[in-house]
Amino acid sequence: MLNALGSSQIDAREIFKKIQAGNNDFTLLDVRTPGEYSREKIAGSINLPVDLVAEQIETVIPNKNATVYVYCLSGSRSVEAVVVMRGMGYKKVFNMVSGLLAWRVYKLPLEK
Secondary structure, three states, rough: OOHHOOOEEEHHHHHHHHHOOOEEEEEEEEEHHHHHHHHHHHOEEEEEHHHHHHHHHHHHHOHHHHHEEEEOOOOOOHHHHHHHHHHHOOOOEEEEHHHHHHHHOOOOOOOO
């Protein structure tokens, strides 16, 4: 399924560079459970569990032309969310490859 996304993916380091540069023209969407999100998250992200994306994403992110980077723990739930959002007409939605596992490997900062 990851391959089906093709260019709809982004590396954790690229997102971190944008954050460091003060680039705030994107939304960082965490699709893990509220419990997972409360333990650790990427600063500035918003939480919408993957099972609620289809019914609530248009309320959370109404602009379908907005750039959205989606992540979870490993990248599987975020792929699912990206597929759903693209099916709903979101044009610039990207999966963060390997999710928080990659973020941790690169030793990027997390908020508790």
